[in-house]
Amino acid sequence: MERTHDVAFGNPRGKDFNTIVLSGVDLTVPLEMDLDDDPLQDDEVRLRSEDGHYEKILLASDADAKPDPERRLVLYTFRLVPPGAYRISVRIGAEKWLDVVTGLVVSKEGAFLGDKKLGTEPESVAEEKAEAPAEDPPEEAPEEEELGEFVDVNDGFFEEGER
Numbered sequence: 001m002e003r004t005h006d007v008a009f010g011n012p013r014g015k016d017f018n019t020i021v022l023s024g025v026d027l028t029v030p031l032e033m034d035l036d037d038d039p040l041q042d043d044e045v046r047l048r049s050e051d052g053h054y055e056k057i058l059l060a061s062d063a064d065a066k067p068d069p070e071r072r073l074v075l076y077t078f079r080l081v082p083p084g085a086y087r088i089s090v091r092i093g094a095e096k097w098l099d100v101v102t103g104l105v106v107s108k109e110g111a112f113l114g115d116k117k118l119g120t121e122p123e124s125v126a127e128e129k130a131e132a133p134a135e136d137p138p139e140e141a142p143e144e145e146e147l148g149e150f151v152d153v154n155d156g157f158f159e160e161g162e163r
Contacts, residue, residue: 024080027111027118030073031100033060035090044091045076049084056081083107 027047035043043060056078058065064077088101104113111118 023108024082025106025108025111027078027081027106029076029078029088029101030068031076031090033067033069033072033074035092043074046089046091046097047078047081047086048089049086051084054082054084054086081106081111 029045029047031043031045033043044057045060045065046055046057048055058076058078060067060074064079066075066077067073068075083106086104086106087099088104089097089099092098101113104111106112109117
């Protein structure tokens with residue numbers, strides 16, 4: 001997504017102007033609900049560039065944080081993230097940030113973690129779970145006739161009167 005702004009320098013009423021194009025990528029990060037196990041504290045997620053020139057903090061209550069109670073996730077969407085290297089952290093306690101993702105690279109082509117391109121749609125998380133192989137069905141209990149003769153394994157183990 002790109003936004004174009006007209007900017008005039010030195011000639012406020014003139015018709016000549018320069019155009020600056022601000023570009024970036026909308027980045028959606030799915031994180032578990034209530035990361036700090038404190039239901040009274042609004043969760044905070046920070047996207048910060050490695051060089052420290054860009055930082056954006058979203059709260060779980062912000063408009064760009066969409067809860068998904070069924071999957072127990074919050075989808076945090078950072079808008080117009082400029083190209084660069086980033087880390088994602090969550091605030092634990094009053095002042096401590098805990099890194100949950102490092103080595104995130106954002107370019108005009110999208111967001112990458114290592115060689116893997118991250119999905120641009122929040123639904124991509126659900127699709128990945130849907131593609132996971134189903135678990136093997138539990139084995140059925142044997143029929144009564146297949147069980148064989150009942151044997152009391154405690155026979156003779158207890159003294160008389162202990163049972």
